[in-house]
Amino acid sequence: MGMIDCPRCGQEISDQAKSCPHYGFSVAVARAGHYLEGFQKLHPKVYRALKYLFIVVIFGVVFWLLTRR
DSSP: OOEEEOTTTOOEEETTOSBOTTTOOBHHHHHTTOOOOGGGGSOHHHHHHHHHHHHHHHHHHHHHHHHOO
16 A cells, blocks of 8 residues: 555555545545646635635725725
């Protein structure tokens, strides 16, 4: 049994693992070639921070549009 790097978080996991014990990412999906591209390749904390930043920016723009005269 060998060790591989998780495609999602980069931590070492068993090559027999079906999912990453750290983040629950399905290693079987990555092996099948269906791994998602783009922002979801980022570290989960970075991805979550970008989602929250996007939400804050949207609310800021809506607030600005509603309060301008």
